[in-house]
Amino acid sequence: MSNTELSGDIQRHEVEPVNAATRRKFYKAREPIYPKRVKGTFRNLKWVIMALTLGVYYLVPWIRWPRGPGEPDQAVLVDFAGRRFYFFFIEIWPDQLYFLTGLLIIAALALFLATALFGRVWCGYSCPQTVWTDLFIWVERKIEGDRNARIKLARAPWTFDKIRKRVTKHAIWIFIGMATGGAWMLYFHDAPTIARDFFIGEAPFTAYFFFALLTLTTYIFAGSMREQVCTYMCPWPRIQAALTDEETLQVTYKYDRGEPRGPHKKGDTWEGRGDCVSCKACVIACPMGIDIREGPQLECINCALCIDACDDIMKKVDRPTGLIGYDTDANIARRQAGEKPQTKLVRPRTILYGGVLALVCALMVIGLTSQATMVVNVLRDRTPPFILMSDGSIRNAYTVKIVNRENYEREMKITLEGPEGMTVGAVGEEAEGSTVTLDAPGDTVRSVRIFATLTPDEAYGNSIPVIIRVTDPETGEEVVNPTVFMAGRE
Amino acid sequence: MAEKEIDEPTGTETTGHAWDGIKELNNPLPRWWLIVFWVTVVWSIGYWVLMPAWPGLPGIGGYTKGVRDHSERANVTEAVAALDAQRADDTRRLLAAPDMQAIENDPDLQAFALAAGESLFGDNCATCHGAGGQGFKGYPNLNDDSWLWGGQLEEIRQTLRYGIRSGHENAHLSIMQAFGSDGLLPRETVDDLVHYVRGLSGQEHDGTAAERAAPVFQAQCAQCHGSDGKGDQSQGAPNLTDPIWLYGGDAMTIRETLWNGRGGVMPAWEERLSEEEILALAVYVHSLGGGE
Numbered sequence: 004m005s006n007t008e009l010s011g012d013i014q015r016h017e018v019e020p021v022n023a024a025t026r027r028k029f030y031k032a033r034e035p036i037y038p039k040r041v042k043g044t045f046r047n048l049k050w051v052i053m054a055l056t057l058g059v060y061y062l063v064p065w066i067r068w069p070r071g072p073g074e075p076d077q078a079v080l081v082d083f084a085g086r087r088f089y090f091f092f093i094e095i096w097p098d099q100l101y102f103l104t105g106l107l108i109i110a111a112l113a114l115f116l117a118t119a120l121f122g123r124v125w126c127g128y129s130c131p132q133t134v135w136t137d138l139f140i141w142v143e144r145k146i147e148g149d150r151n152a153r154i155k156l157a158r159a160p161w162t163f164d165k166i167r168k169r170v171t172k173h174a175i176w177i178f179i180g181m182a183t184g185g186a187w188m189l190y191f192h193d194a195p196t197i198a199r200d201f202f203i204g205e206a207p208f209t210a211y212f213f214f215a216l217l218t219l220t221t222y223i224f225a226g227s228m229r230e231q232v233c234t235y236m237c238p239w240p241r242i243q244a245a246l247t248d249e250e251t252l253q254v255t256y257k258y259d260r261g262e263p264r265g266p267h268k269k270g271d272t273w274e275g276r277g278d279c280v281s282c283k284a285c286v287i288a289c290p291m292g293i294d295i296r297e298g299p300q301l302e303c304i305n306c307a308l309c310i311d312a313c314d315d316i317m318k319k320v321d322r323p324t325g326l327i328g329y330d331t332d333a334n335i336a337r338r339q340a341g342e343k344p345q346t347k348l349v350r351p352r353t354i355l356y357g358g359v360l361a362l363v364c365a366l367m368v369i370g371l372t373s374q375a376t377m378v379v380n381v382l383r384d385r386t387p388p389f390i391l392m393s394d395g396s397i398r399n400a401y402t403v404k405i406v407n408r409e410n411y412e413r414e415m416k417i418t419l420e421g422p423e424g425m426t427v428g429a430v431g432e433e434a435e436g437s438t439v440t441l442d443a444p445g446d447t448v449r450s451v452r453i454f455a456t457l458t459p460d461e462a463y464g465n466s467i468p469v470i471i472r473v474t475d476p477e478t479g480e481e482v483v484n485p486t487v488f489m490a491g492r493e
Numbered sequence: 494m495a496e497k498e499i500d501e502p503t504g505t506e507t508t509g510h511a512w513d514g515i516k517e518l519n520n521p522l523p524r525w526w527l528i529v530f531w532v533t534v535v536w537s538i539g540y541w542v543l544m545p546a547w548p549g550l551p552g553i554g555g556y557t558k559g560v561r562d563h564s565e566r567a568n569v570t571e572a573v574a575a576l577d578a579q580r581a582d583d584t585r586r587l588l589a590a591p592d593m594q595a596i597e598n599d600p601d602l603q604a605f606a607l608a609a610g611e612s613l614f615g616d617n618c619a620t621c622h623g624a625g626g627q628g629f630k631g632y633p634n635l636n637d638d639s640w641l642w643g644g645q646l647e648e649i650r651q652t653l654r655y656g657i658r659s660g661h662e663n664a665h666l667s668i669m670q671a672f673g674s675d676g677l678l679p680r681e682t683v684d685d686l687v688h689y690v691r692g693l694s695g696q697e698h699d700g701t702a703a704e705r706a707a708p709v710f711q712a713q714c715a716q717c718h719g720s721d722g723k724g725d726q727s728q729g730a731p732n733l734t735d736p737i738w739l740y741g742g743d744a745m746t747i748r749e750t751l752w753n754g755r756g757g758v759m760p761a762w763e764e765r766l767s768e769e770e771i772l773a774l775a776v777y778v779h780s781l782g783g784g785e
Contacts, residue, residue, distance in 0.1 A: 386625025390636040390782070393735035400636070400782055430780045431597045442600075454782050 013319050015266060016283045021292035022230075022302055033231060035157065036292040038140060039150035039284075043311025052128045053137055061182070064189035070094075073410055073446065081191050093371055096408065098378070105367045112363060116356040118246040120348055121329070122253035126239065127305040132232050135183070135225035139176055140290065146172045150287055176226045177218065184217030230291045233304055240301045250347045254305045255330040256285075256296040259339050264296075267320060278322050285309035285327055295327055377413075377443075378406035379473045379482040384452075389491040396458040397491045404450045405473060407443040413475050415443045417453060421469035421488055425457040459490040466490070580605075584769045593646035596776055603776065610777025613770055617762070618778075626781045631740055631757050635781045639737040643726045644785040650775040656761035657729070664761055667717065667729035673752030682709055687748045693722040693733045694742060 021034045068078035068091055075082060080089040088095040088103070095102050117124050126133060147153045147168050159165050188197055188210040200206040201214070224232050233240065247253065256279075264279035279296070286294050288308045293300060295309045307329075314324040334344035384400040392398055407413055417439045419427045428434045429451055432441045443449040455469065467488040474481045498507045500518055510517040522530075540546060544563050549555040577584070583605045590596045597603050615624065621632040628634035633641065642652050642665050655663040672678045678686070685706035691698035711720060717730035724732035731739060740746050740755060762771055 384625060386623060387627035387634070387636060390627075390634065391736055392637055393639045393732065393737050395736050398636075398782065430782070431600075431603060452780065452782070 013280070013282060013316060015281065016287055018283055018286060020283075020286045020289070020294040022234075023294055024297050024300065034292070036230060036290065037150045037153045037157075037287075038290040038308070039287040039312075040144060041288045041308045041311045041315075043314055045307035046311050049128060049137065049306070049308075053134050056129055056131075056134050057138070061186045064186065064194040068092075071410055075193060077193055079190060080193070083191060094408075096406070098406070099374075102367065102370065105363060105370070108363050109360065109367065112356060112360040115246055116353060116360055118243050119248070119251060119350075119353050119356055122247055122251050123239075123243055123303070123305040126233065126243075127254075127307060130304075132224060132237070133304060133306065135179070135221055136229050136290065138179065139225040139229075142175050142179070143172055146175070173226070177222055180218040180221035180225075181214070183221040184214040184219075187217050188213055230302065233291070234302050244301075248350070248352060249332040249336075250350055252329045252331055252346065253299060254295065254303065254307050254310060254327065255332075255335070256298070256327050257325070257330055257335060257338075258296065258298075259335050261296070261326050273322070278317065278320075278326050280316065280320060282316055284312040284316050288312035299332075374408070375480070375482075376408045376478070377415075377473070377475060377480055377482060378408070379471075379484055380404040380406075381471050381484040381486055383486055389489040391491060392456065394458075396456050397489075398454050398456045399488050400452055400454050401471060401486065402450060402452050403471065403473065404448055405443045406448050407445055410445040412442050412444050413477065414440065415449075416440050416474050416476060417451070418472045418474070419453070419455050419469060420472060421455065422457060422460070422463060422467060425455055425469070425488070427453055427455055429453045455488060457488060457490070459492075463490055465492040587769050587772055590772075593650065593772070593775065596772070597646070597779070606773040606776040607780055609770070609773035610775075610780075613766070613774050614777055617766070618774070621759075626778065631755075633739055634737070635778055637737055638785070639732060639735060640726060640785070641729045641731055641739075644779075646775055646779050648726075649778050650771060652759070653766075653771050653774055653778075654761065654763045657759040658756055659758060659761040661761035661763070665729050669750065669755040670713075671752065671754035672713070675754075678709065678713070678751075682706065683748065683751050686710060686714075686751055687744050690722070690733055690747050690751075691742070691744060694736060695734075696742065 021036050063079050064077065066078040067076050068089075069076045070089075075085075075089060077089065078091050080087075082089065086097050093102075114125055143153065147156050156165055156168065185198075185201070188201070188206070191197075192206075192210065197206055197210060201210060228236075258277075260277060261279035262277040264277050264281045267273075267276075267280045283294075285296070286309075288311070289295065290306060290308065291302045291304060293302045295303065310325075310327050310329075313327040317324045317326055330344075331346070333347075337344050380403070382402040382404070384402065388399075390398045390400070403417055405415055417427070417429075419425060419437045421437070425437060426434075427437045427439055429439045429441070432439050432451065434440075439451070439453055441449070441451060453471075457467075459467070467490055469486055469488045471484045471486055472481060473484070498509065498516075499505070500507050500516065503518060506519045508517045508519045541557070542559065543561045544559040545556050546559060547557040549557075583602070586602055587596065587606060590599075590602065595602075596606055614622075614626070618626070622628050622635055623632075626635035628636075633639075638644065640648070642648060642657070651663075652665060655661045655665065657665040658667075670677060672686075673680065673683045685702045686709060688698040688700075688702040689706035689710050692700070692703045710722075714722075717728050718724055718733055719730070722733040724730045736742070738746070739757075740750055762774070766774070
C-alpha cells in the first residue's frame, strides 16, 4: 500500500474498496474495514444524534412520573408482573395491546415516509446498530489511532503494546455493552430498585439473563460484526429499494459532475474532465467498506460520512463542495439534459405515506384520549345453557367481568333489562329486583356470576333478548351489553 | 469402491452413485454442520454423565441416575410443595374461618376458595357432574335448587366429605327399593304407581290408575317421600312434585326406577382431598347457583 503525492497536500490512496461490487462473492470471510476519521457537517450532526439517542436510551427510565398510591412512579415502564405498560400519562392494559400495534404501524409508516423523502436516514443516523457501531469505532480510534495506525497494528506481531491496546479496547467495548444491557432492564422494573438489587445479587433471573444477552449482542454486533449486520442480517436494505424512487434524496455521487475522474495536479486545467480526483477519501471514510461512486447499493447505509470526506478534498482543490451529497437520480438526469435541478418532496408517494401516517396518528390520539375507565365483558354460561328450577322457572347465569381502570374502589350497579318478572341474584352480593350492587376494587378486574330467573311466558320464544347494563352511579359511566336469555324450549 | 473417480469439471471425487447419468459428487460436509455434529456428540456424553440416561441391565433393572440426580417427579413434588407454601396464608385463613358463611362474606377468601374450588371441580367432579356442574342422568345438576341431601354450605361439605353410599361409616345412605324385581309389589300395582307419581308433578296420567295406587303410595313410599310426595332431604328422598328428575320423569323411566330401584354412588372425598380442598369445593359448588 503506497500513497503517491498528488497536488498540494492531498494524498492519493492506493486502496481497493473492501466490499467493491466486483469483489463480492456468495461466501467470503469478512475483511476488516478501517474507516478513517472524518470531520464536517454530517459528522457533527451524527455526534449530536448519537448523544441524543444514547441519552434517551440510558436516561429515560430514571424519569419519575407520580401516578398516585399503588402505582409505579416511573415515566416509562413495561410492568410484566403487574401486566401494565406505562408511558408518561398513558397507561395500557393487556386488553389494549392494539395500542402497541398502532405504535408499530406508526413507526413503520414514519420509516416509509422518511425513506421516501431522504433515503435511508434511519440506517445512517439513528439505527441502534449504526449508533453503537459508531461509538465502538470512536473508542477504537481513541485507543489504536486512526485508519493507518489501526491497519499497522492489525498486521503487527503480538507485542506487549498491541496486547495492551487490544485488551483496553475490548474491555471498554464490553463495558459499553454492559451499560447497554444494564439500561435495558430498567425499562421493565422500577429503575432505582432494580439497579440496587442488580448489584447486590437480588434481581430476578430474567434481569441477569437479558443483561448478559444484550451485553453480548452489543459487544458482538458493534464490535466484530458491524456492517455484516446491515448487509446480511437486516431485512430493511431489501425493503427500502421499494420505498425510494428517482426523486428521493439520497447520498449520491454526482457522476455527471465527477466523471471523467482522474488524478489532478495543481495548476492543471479542470476543462474537459470531472471534479473527482480519484483520491478515494470517500472509500476510506466508509464504515461499510464500499465505493459510493459505484452508485446506490444495498450495502450503503447513507451515513453521509463520504460527503464530509469529499467536501474536505473539494475545498483543498478549490472546487465547489457537494460532489458527493444528498441528491436525486432525477436531478442527475436533469442536469445532464441541461435542466435546472429541483427538489420534489411532495409526491404521490410521500402524500400517501404522510396521509396514512397522519390518519393512524389521529386514530391513536382519539383512542388514547377517549379511553373508558371501566370495561365490561359478559359471558353467558354455556354449561348448562339454562337451568330448570323446582318451581318450573328457568334460570340463566352470566359471568360479568368488570375492569375498573381507576385506582380506587367503585360501587357498580348491574341491571338486567328483560321481560316483566325477571329477577336477578348473585352469590354473596346484594340484589334488589333486577339490580345487583357490588364493589369493584381499583385497578383490577372483578368477576361476578349473576343469575337471572324467569318463568317464561309462552309468548316468548326460546331466545329472549336481554340487556345487562353496568353503571357507576357516581360518575354516570355506563356500559350496555346485549345478550340473550335461553328459555329452555326446543 | 476399487477406484476413485474424479469428476472432471469440478475436480471433485464422486461417490460412485449415479442416477440417470447424473453423478453425485463427494463434497465435504459443510464445516458448520460438522461442528454442530461433534458438539452434539460431546453434549450427549456430558448428558449421560449428568442426567438419567441408560436403562439398567436386564435382570438388574433401574436406570443410571446421573451425577445431578435429576428427577422430574421430585421436581414436581417440590413445585407443589412450593405452591402450597405460597398459599399457606390463604389456606390457614380458610381453615380458621369460624363458619363457611364467613368465607363467602370475605371477598378475598371467597375468590381464593372459588379459584381453588373451580380447578378441583374440574379434576375430580366434572367427570360425573359435567364441566359446569350441569349433571347427567343419574348425576345431579348442581346448578338447580333441588338438593337430595341439602344445598346449604355445611350440608354440601358433609356430602363431599363422606359421599353417598360410599361405604364410609358417615356416608349418606338411602335405599330406593326394587319394588318390582324384588317382588315387593305386583306388576299391576307398580304400573298404577307410575301414574300416581306422574300425577304428583302434574304430568299426564291415568286418573283412575293413580287413585288405585294412592293407598299403596301412602303405605310404601310416603315414609321417605312424604305423604304429599315432596321428599325429605334428611333421608335423601327426592321431591316428586317438582319438574326436576334425577333419572327422568317420563313413564318408562319412572317405571324402571320403581321396578329396579336406584342407588347412585358418590365417593367419600375425605379419603382423597384435604380439609381445605373440601372447603373450597363446597364454596364453589354453592356458588354454582343452586345453593341455599
